[in-house]
Amino acid sequence: MTEVRVGLIEFGKALNDSVTLPGLGELPGGQVSAGRAVRGARARLRRGDHVLADNLRLGIMVRKKFFSSDVEAVTDAGFLKDVFVAVGRRDLAKGDSLELYTDDTVGPDTSRxxxxxxxxxxxxxxxxxxxxxxxxxxxxxxxxxxxxxxxxxxxxxxxxxxxxxxxxxxxxxxxxxxxxxxxxxxxxxxxxxxxxxxxxxxQEPAHDFLERREGSVVVHGVTDLGNGSVVAAVEVPEGRGAAFTTGSPARVLRPIGTTFNERSTVVSADLRILSLARDGVAVRTSAGTRVFTVGLATRDLRENDLIEAYVPAAVAPLAPLAPLAPPPAPAPAAVDVNTASGPELASLPGLSPSRVTTALELRQRQGGFPDVEAFGIAIGLQPHEIVRLRGRATAGRVALRETGVRQLDI
Missing domain, CATH: 2.40.30.10 (Translation factors)
Structure with missing residues (x-):
């Protein structure tokens, strides 16, 4: 298997929803939420738990310049950066994402x-x-x-x-x-x-979507059954959901790279979920369960691998109507590291009192931080601690005292 997931762009998280390029119109803005966005990469369009399109290409990618509202072309951008892209779709909306990948073997169908x-x-x-x-x-x-x-x-x-x-x-x-x-x-x-x-x-076949994702889980332990299959103890990542079903297809993804260049390789595909168990009791679905076990017909499974379950569109059944549930609690507002008070900064993960003091002193001295990553590095956070700031912190516009020029968090 040659597919490598190289990045994820999420729309609705950027400082600006779009920019306008003369002669082209508006390009939607998104934030690189994992890995890197590399110009020319292939992409899948995801909306919720559905993959709507495949074999898109990241054909144009621009960002706003540091010291003006003008835009510039970029070849790649790391996570927590804002980019504006063209992929051949006009329906990119808040909540959508582009899953960026490379594949040297499997290409699009060009037979018709x-x-x-x-x-x-x-x-x-x-x-x-x-x-x-x-x-x-x-x-x-x-x-x-x-x-x-x-x-x-x-x-x-x-x-x-x-x-x-x-x-x-x-x-x-x-x-x-x-x-x-x-x-x-x-x-x-x-x-x-x-x-x-x-x-x-x-020509490409008409479809409403390509597949429905049942979710991803992290492998914490593997038991080899000795018959070509394994049972894996897995956990649903915090803040995400997963509802695995016995018999559904699955992939195994192996994370590679560093915190600032997260990638994952698809090491196995077209597997079937042979069994599911919760607290030692066999179940047909894992819905609502955070920790459970999964049986797979493979021996190439390691701790920290990801198991991704999905249902192809051709066999995806109509989902039954679910009873109305109370609305979810609103997510806490992101803390702006360029304007937040000391107690507000202290509410962020990893910010000890000494780090809060350092952040306030640096902000007073230099006028602010260009982005969350620069903020984390400046106050001495480790890479894994900076990752924990995703969705919890933002860096708004700051004015530099020397010039008065406004700087954007990009």
């Missing part, structure tokens, strides 16, 4: 052509990357379509997404044969387009 266009004149922009004037010869080109650049009858680079489609009157949803239009490809192009290249679009 939907349209073919000829590149007439290529172009490049520092912010939005590659674009080209294209005349469609047959079929149709659509916004968000999976396309491949073909040169001399052979693909040039990996398949990518149409990030924008424009005619003389403005944005288009599709481009049929006739007058040429401009196709925006961004920075996902591994090979710059040339006049005379072909741009081939591919």
């Amino acid at each position: 052509q939907d349209g073919v266009g000829a590149v007439l004149a290529p172009g490049f922009d520092q912010l939005t990357g590659f674009h080209a004037s294209v005349g469609v010869r047959e079929g149709v080109l659509r916004f968000g379509a999976l396309v491949s650049l073909v040169r001399g009858g052979r693909p040039a680079g990996e398949p990518m997404r149409v990030l924008g489609l424009f005619g003389p009157a403005g944005p288009l949803e599709e481009l049929p044969p006739g007058p040429p239009g401009t196709v925006l490809l961004g920075f996902q192009c591994e090979v710059p387009p040339l006049a005379g290249d072909a741009l081939v679009a591919f």
